[in-house]
Amino acid sequence: MRLVVVGGVAAGLSAASRARRMDKSLEIVVLEKGGRISYGACGLPYFIEGQVESAGQLTVMTPDVFERDRDIRIRLNAEVVAIQHSRREVVLAGGERMHYDQLVWGAGAVPQRWNDPRAFSFHTDADAERLQDFLQSGRRRTAAVVGGGYIGLELATALRARGLAVTVFEARSHLLHWEDVELTNALLKRLEECRIAVYFNRAVKSVEETGCDLAIIATGLKPNVAVPAEAGVELGRTGAIRTDDRTQTNLHGLYAAGDCAESRHLVTGRPVWVPLGPLANKMGRVAGANAAGHRETFAGVVGTSIVRVGGLGVAMTGLSQEQAKREGFVPARVRIEALNKPRYFRGRPIAVELIADRNSHRLIGGSVAGDEDVAGRINVIATAVSAGMKADDFAVLDLAYAPPFATVMDPLLIAGQQLVKLLH
């Protein structure tokens, strides 16, 4: 029995490793089209910023380790160009065919690329190294960042930290995917302090348009689905691969996990495409378990994300007010600002936004923005949203209090109480 895994980063390696733990005798082969596996792609902006010395430093594990310790064969520079599922074969670039019994497609997503030596997509370690070389090979004064999502903002601050004048061009009227005026304004304020300019409603298509020495293309990410789609794998309405709760596609024995696949949103119950590392790891684990013959399910996600912009942490989870409306909820929303700690422990302002459904009173989303303790607080909201908790129960959560850590009434609870008032 052979398990073939396509993709050697988060989802693929999680699947391969989990399958091995579940079945010692399975033959496992990972096919990676690039020249490196297991690198922390999310750390690449910090390589550009200078926090990480080399892209190689982000490599978590080398092929040797997989082969020696886990008996997982890794093939680098092995691109799968076709799947013939009826024959249980993948076809590699160059023509080689490889048989599989089970297949996990974990080939990630594909960034938009422009055919211009001054345009830089930012998706793989090779992308990061190419940008780094370009920055070091001449005097670069100005950079455009096309797209105000989290990768765009991370790179904007990284390039600014290196002394470039940075301008962000965003096609829509807000930053991140949250579509919230106050969150966008909080980010704009911080970006302004960093002297990063932002233009909205500017769908830039070329480096020339920007007038800058280089452009980062941080927009237009798409799931990598061409090969499986050609082989008859069904896509969902998001454009990513439709999977069931075991991560299996419509083709028996063919699983999909990570940035190429849909998962289920725990609030709406509907398919959602969330191309983020933690989800890729979790889905990969489930794919690996099922591919190894076990029965394991994955409930879904609430779409938690976080980004740091000039010291400001901005995080969100569940549905924003706008998303909630589109999904048919009648949202109630509050936003409060409070200190994260007592004044005598140098408390800093933190903003908490909560969104509940007026019909069920369930908490369905929220955001947190501040200089400290943002991750912990968004995770509390994510946990409550995942559990289907009602606003009334959220508002009286038994959260930890001691002066070095928090105020006696945590900002989360202050927001929760406001939300309860709004609902009753």
Next chain:
Amino acid sequence: MRLVVVGGVAAGLSAASRARRMDKSLEIVVLEKGGRISYGACGLPYFIEGQVESAGQLTVMTPDVFERDRDIRIRLNAEVVAIQHSRREVVLAGGERMHYDQLVWGAGAVPQRWNDPRAFSFHTDADAERLQDFLQSGRRRTAAVVGGGYIGLELATALRARGLAVTVFEARSHLLHWEDVELTNALLKRLEECRIAVYFNRAVKSVEETGCDLAIIATGLKPNVAVPAEAGVELGRTGAIRTDDRTQTNLHGLYAAGDCAESRHLVTGRPVWVPLGPLANKMGRVAGANAAGHRETFAGVVGTSIVRVGGLGVAMTGLSQEQAKREGFVPARVRIEALNKPRYFRGRPIAVELIADRNSHRLIGGSVAGDEDVAGRINVIATAVSAGMKADDFAVLDLAYAPPFATVMDPLLIAGQQLVKLLH
């Protein structure tokens, strides 16, 4: 209609303020036996440490503000010595009687006190000021702290920071109430680094025994229930006042909230005594609403607490393994240590303990210890425990990830996965 509230700190003032918001016409009187209201008692150890300049700085609001802005009458130095509920009267020290229609008893807890000028209980602002005066009025070299609970540990580090040689005497064999060897050892290691000595199984009864210049009595806290008990108010098995889910006692129209009262443990469903500020505020709010004629309930607590010892944050929530056994659960327990952030963001070790019930697979408790991000993580566990979340769902929570904030697989999820393995 007159509402009388006994106690002018957390529970009492929350009750009075909430009652006012709900009923503009109610006459509201707060009787406080001390000379000050609304002070953050939890901040007092940091006054001793020097973080807070004066105990007065911890006062959140003055009587003026209550009287002017909220039309709440505050009487200081007004000790209630008897309740005659059949006549709806309280009797003050001095003999004055005051009629009430509704009564909220929020008189807090009573510390153990020794009759020795070198022994210092640490409960009120007056206690803190007396200790401060003693420390400043002569050369004090050595201090004993009697009791290794969180107040004891906070004061031990505060006194050590002021240069005293500090020894903690604990009557039992562990620190805090968690009864866990590993948690106690983590604390001991940090206390040793601060050069604070700890003796276990030493039930000290006098300053002489300690051989120190002074002793802090941080043990033997009891709910302040003598007066209501005398008036026929029922106590629970914990010794605190039994209340229903509206915080009403067995006497109609007589409510109890805060450190004098029992609440309900959300895991066991049983009455529990948790003398902590956040609970006092929440119960006080519910007592105030009900006393003002509204119907509001309080579900209960999971007993979350946190303390900082020499830079180490230690937090716990729900039931410890030992507590779970005593409550009739069959606990499964894991403890892991992992980095809170990637190495290139100077990640620090953090320990996460999780406890689940083997029968229901519900998460019933946990602890977190580390130098950073402890509060946020214990709050995630507290939220999951409150929601009755199962270990399987906890292990795949959609927690926030970006390198400046966390690792791709959060320590909480690593622990969750271990727990799931143990359960299956």
